[in-house]
Amino acid sequence: VQIGTPLQTTYVQLDTGSNELWVDPICSSSADPSFCSDLGTYNPPSSSTSVDTDIDFEITYGEGSVSGTYYIDNILLAGKAPTNFSASLPSTQFGVGSTSSFVYAGIMGVCYGYPYNTLYYNIIDQLANDGKINSKLFSLALGSVTTTAGEIVFGGVDTMKYSGSLTEVPILFPGPDGSVRYWVNLNSVGNTEPGASSKLYTPAGYSLAVILDSGTSLSYIPQALFNLILADFPGAVAQSDGSYTVPCSFASESGTMNFGFGSVIINVPYSQFIIQPSAGTCYLGVLPTSNTIPILGDTFLRGAYVVYDQSSKAIYLANYVDCGSSLAAVPAGAGAALAFKGSCAAPTTTTSAAPSTTTTTSTTA
Template structure:
C-alpha cells in the first residue's frame, strides 16, 4: 500500500493501531470502517488494528462528535481522551482523539499533525500534547518518507536527523492562512518554479509555476494547476490524459536519470523520474505520472516528499527543507534555541 503509517499505542493496557501520517490535516482518529473501502485496500485496512475504549481503564468520553472530511473520504467520530504512547517515549495522558463510528473511503485511521488548538481545532491536538506534556521541547517534527526502493521512512517528533539530507536546510516561512489559497492554516510555502531536467539536453522551466503550495504527506499524488501538469506530462512524452484523469507515461523512463526540479528560496528539490512515475500492476505494466490537475490549490504529496527532507516547525512558524539522502542516523533534539536555518548534513563529513 502507498500509505505511510505510524504505530500508536492507546489506552491502559496499550492497544496498538496504525494511523496514516498526514501533514495536511489536524486530528488523530482511529477505527476505519473496512467495509467502505476499495476491495484492493480491504486486507490492509483489516490489518491495522482497532481501539476499544471499553478495554481501557484510562479511557474517558468527551460526549462530543464530528464529521471529518478529506480530499478523498470522510469519518464520523466520537471524541475520547486516553493515554497515548509512542515507541521509546513517555506516555501522554488524556490526549483527545476520535474513534470512528463510520467512515467512507478511508483504509486507515489518520494522524493529522497540522496546527491544532486555537488554529484548526478547539482542543490540544497530537502535536500540542507532545509539547505540553514534555515529550518534545517544541512543536516541531521532521519527516523523511524515504524512496520507493527503501520502502520505509522516518518521522522524528521533536528532533532532526542530519543523516537524512544533503547540504544545508533552507528555511521557508509558513504562509499565513489569510494569505493562502484556501484560507486554512496548513504547511503552506512559496515555490519559485518547476523545471524538467532530462537525462540529456537542456532543462525546461515551466511558466506560471511560481505559486503557494502546501506539503501534504496524506496525499499520494502531487496536485498542480491543470496546465502545468499537462506541460510536464507532455515533456515526458505522454500522449495525453486518460478517462480517469491520469497521464500515461512510458515505463522505461523510470530507469532514466532525469529529474523534475522544484525550486524554493535557498533549495531545489530534484525528484527523480523513478519517484514521480507510478507503475500499476498489470500485464503488460502500465505507468502514470504521479501528478494530477487541480483547480482549487496546489499541494506537494508523496511523489514530491519522497525526495525531500522536511522539518515542520510550528513553534518557529517555518519549514526547513533539503534534498533527501540517507547516510545513516544522527538525531539532534529540537529546542526553542535550535539553529535549524542552515543546519548542515552529516553526510559526506559535514556536521
Template structure:
C-alpha cells in the same frame, strides 16, 4: 525526541504506530501533514475484500478495555477529499513506540462509521486555536514535555528503501547534506484557501532530462503546501499538460492520468522544484507511478493531477525532500533528501534549525537503469544505512506487510474547523479511485 518508523504501503500512503490506552493497544494510522485531527477505527466491512484485509491489519482501539478512557460524549464528521469519518471524541493515554511514558488524556476521535477510509488518520497540522478547539497530537507532545519544541522532521524515504521515518522534536542529520533552507509558512490570511496549513512559496518548476538541457515552466511560481497524506502532487492544468507533453504523454486519459512509457523511469532525469535557498530534484523513477495490471501488464503514469483551485506537493514530491515542520517559528526547513545513516537528535530550540549541518557529504544521485541511488558518504563515523529504519521498537502487525490492492482512502483528504478540505476536485477523486484499483 522520538523517531518513529513509517510503514510504506505501495508508495501510496505512510503509517505510524501509536499505542493507545491502558494497557496499550497498538494501532496504525496514516501520517497526514495536511489535516489536523487524530482518529482511529475505520469501518472495514464496506470495503472491497482486499482492502478489508489491510483495514483489519491496522489495529483497533477498544475503549472498554482501557482503564484510562473517557468518552467526551461529543460527535463530529470529518470530511476528506475522498471519504469521511463520523467520530465520537474520547480522551485516553497515548504513547509513541519506545516512549518511557505515555501522554495522558489526549483527545482523539473514535469512528462510529467511515466511508472509503482504510485506516485512521494522524493529522499533524496546526492545532489548538487555529484549526481545533482542543490541543491536537503535536500540541500535546510539546505541552506534556515529550518534545522540547513543537516541531518534527519527515523523511518518507525513496521507493527502493520502502519505509520512512518521522522524528518528533528532533532532526536526523544523516538524511541531508549542507544546511536546511528556511522557508516561511504563508500566513492563513494570505494563503490560497485561508486555512492554516503548511503553505510555502515555490519560485519555479523545471525538468532536467538525461541530456542535461533544463527546461523551465512559465507561470510556475505559486504557493503550495506539503502534504504527506496525498499520494499525488496537484498542479495547475497548464503545468501538468506541459509536463505530460515533455514526458511523451498524449494527454489526460479517461481516468485523469498522464500515461507515459515505463522505460522513462529508468532514465536519470529529474523534475526540479525551486524554493528560496534550495532546489529539490525529484528523480524520474520517483515522479512516475508504476503498477501491474491483473494480467501482469505494467503501466505507468505521472504522479501529478491537475487542479486549478488547489496546489499541493504530495508523496511524489515528498519522497525526495527532507522537511522539518517548525510550528514555533512558522517555517519549513528543507533540503534534498539523501541517506547516509541514522543519527536522530533532539532539537533544544527552534533556532538551532538554522545552523544544523547535514552529515552527508553528497546529495542523492540516481543510477540510470536501476531506479536505485548511489550511496552518499557520511562526514563522520555514522554507519551507512540501507533504508530509513527507525530506532523505535514496534509491536503488533505492520499493515505494510499485507499487500491489498488499494491504498488509504485518506489520501488527499483532511478536515479542518473551517470545513471540507478543498484539495480534491472531481477529477482527482476519479483519478485516485482508479489509482487505488491499479495498485
C-alpha cells in the same frame, strides 16, 4: 500508536495536511479492506482509562471521510529500531470512527491544532505541552518508493537523511484561503531530462502557494503548468479517472523534476515521481488541480527532507538522501534547525537554483 490501559496497538497514516488523530476506520467500506483489517483497532470498553466525551466529530478529506466520537485516553507513540523511541501522552483527545468511507487506516494529522484548527490540543500540541519536545517541530523523511518505511522525528532532525544545509521557507500564515496549514510559496518548476540541460517551466518571479501534504499521494498544480510537464513525457495517455499513464521506461531514467523554493531546489528523481502500482502500469505523479488547491504530495516529498516548525512558522528543506541515521534534538528558538547540516553526500543528480524566481516510524531526538 498504542492506546489505553492495557495498551491496544493500531497503525495510522501520518498526514501533514490535517490536524486530528482518529482510529478505527470501517474496513468494509475502505479502499483496501484486507489491508485495513491488518492494522489493528482500539476498543474503548477494553481500556480502564478510556473516557467517552459524548462529542461527535466528522472529517472530510480530498478522498474519503470519517465520523465518530471523541475519546480521551492515554497514548503511547512507539517507534521502531534502531531508536525504539516512545513518548507517553496521558489524557489525550482523539477520535474513534463509527462510520467511514474510502479510508483504509486511521489518520494522525500533524498540522496546526489548537487554537487554529481544533478546540483541543492535538498530538503536536501535547508533545510540546508535556515537554517531550522543545518546540512544535518535527521532521519528515518519507523515503523512496523502494523503502518499506519513512521516518518522522518529533522535536528533532535526522542528519543522515539529507545533504547540505537546510533552507528556511516561510509558512504563509494564514494561507491564501484563510486556512492555517503548511502553505509555502513555490518559486520555480523545471525538468532535467537524461543527458540534457535543465530547463524551467516557470518564468522569473513566479510564485504559487502550495501545501506540503504527506496525506496526498500525487501532486496537483495549475492546468497550464501541468500541460508543460505533460509535453515532456511522450506516450502519456489520459485515463477515464483523470490520471495519466506513462511508459514505465521513464521510471528507470536518470531525469529529475525540479522544484524551487527561494534558493533551494529539490530534485525529485523520475523513479520517485512516476507511480508504478503494478508491473507494467505507470502513472505520472502530478495532475492538474481542477477543483483542488495546489498540493505537493508524496511524489514531491519522496525527494525532500522536510522540517515542519510550527513555532517559527517556517519549513526547512533539503534534498533527501539516506546514508544512515543520526538524530539530533532541535532546541527552542526561531530558525534553530538551520544549525544542523546534513551528513550525506549530495545526490548524484543536482540542479542549480533558479534566480529568485509509506508506514512512517516515529522517533524523537
